[in-house]
Amino acid sequence: MAERADEGIVLRSWPNGEGHAIVSVFSAHHGRVQGLVKGGDKKKALLQPGNLVTFVHRRRLDSQLGTLSPDLEKDICGLVFYSPARLHMLRYVGELLYYALPEEQPYPRFFDTLRRFVTELNGAKTWQRLAFLELDLLGALGFGLALTPEEAVTDAHGSPLYYVSPKTGRAVSREMGMPYHDKMLLLPKLFGGVEGGFLDVFKLTGHFLRVALAERDLPSRKTLLELGTKSDFTDA
């Protein structure tokens, strides 16, 4: 019987059979792990997306689902329960990672980023941190954007970085990108550009996330961005 203990963040859970649940957890050292939680029906509070847990995963063969025994380390969901935007973020991030991350593939650096994101979700600048989380996820998945001046496509006149190529993810200077203006994505101010707000930020990350997710649309992202637009992307 193979047994492994780790720390993880709950991405999603769903009922299974008679009072059990299957849970998907993004763990620090084993990546996205799934397992059967016996009596999971009575552990719904623990199995909410975003909650930080420690767990033991047991299985006889690698091809088996195995059982997962989680213990709550930090209840993130309860801390942001009355904040619509933050709660939607938890839900969206859980859904995003469930689809984006392959099973059993560790991403220790991205786990640290995610851990910091969820544990500080009650703090300030949540939208900004969500944008950088998406950027880090793209990097972890091999779709990293090249937005620094050193990596960018620049011109001899030193015009500022203004665009991002939708194909290569590389920043492009205003002069070099101008002939392709209609096809280019705007490099928002948050990522080193000269103009553009959060909608441009999420339009940019959304474009590459769609590529990373094989054109899959996430409805929770759309709902979240509608919520952000209504509140002008202020912390709520």
Added chain:
Amino acid sequence: MIPAPLEHLMKQLSRLPGLGPRSARRAALHLMVSPSAMGNLAHAMEEVARQVTTCTTCGNVDLTDPCNICTDAKRDGSLLCVVEGVSDLWAMERSGAFNGRYHVLGGLLSALEGVGPDDLRLGQLLARVEGGVVSEVILALSASVEGQTTGHFIAEKLKPHGVKVSMLAKGMPMGADVDYMDEGTLNLALTGRMAV
């Protein structure tokens, strides 16, 4: 080895919520050894299929459409309690604490399960609120991320209609000790504390 009709029965039973293959097998074998139980069950199911209907106003199940709750003149029509399913409506009724009317959503928004706003009875809810009788909508949805985000979604939709929207309080259950509470529940209880 297992006769085909019996296997079919077990398969159908195992599809019911809360029943897995083992329970379905146990139930099917129990019905086999007790023919009267099987007859009674079949009769009861037939009766339900024939007589019980879904209320087109609130989504409750009853013998009449509109249901008894919707037609009860003693109930306060200005209070509308939104619940996820009929079992939640029954739970509210068991408590005896609510004397308004209900609206059964028929689920919660869940992108992963493929449940969107069009799959819920949201249009009917908005139509009832637009009727002008309702002054407060109480969202009695589960205390989960899905329940809460669905609640926020409904609250946003109801905003232009100018009705009061409230949610059930969240916090410590009856008889609970503070030192056994997890931090999230304690946080919710503190946020929703009341003056005494």
